[in-house]
Each structure stands twice: as C-alpha cells, then as structure tokens.
Amino acid sequence: MNTIKLGNKIIDDNSLYFIADIGANHNGSLEKAIELIHSS
Numbered sequence: 001m002n003t004i005k006l007g008n009k010i011i012d013d014n015s016l017y018f019i020a021d022i023g024a025n026h027n028g029s030l031e032k033a034i035e036l037i038h039s040s
Helices: 030-039
Strands: 003-006 009-012
Touching: none
Parallel strands: none
Antiparallel strands: 003 009
C-alpha cells in the first residue's frame, strides 16, 4: 500500500481527493471566481 502524510493526515490508496486550481481564470471578477469554485 502506498501512503503519504499531508500535515496530520495519512493519504493511502483508498483516499480520494479533488485538487482544483482557479489561478487567474477569474479575470479579477469575484462572481466568476465564486462560479469557478462551485463548478470544481
């Protein structure tokens, strides 16, 4: 089994995480940034 430690959490082969990056895709618009967060 593969494991890594992130902070105080142990992540193994049975863990599922979604990692999203909104970067500058919002073009300075708060409304667009919120929309991107909800769609990820």
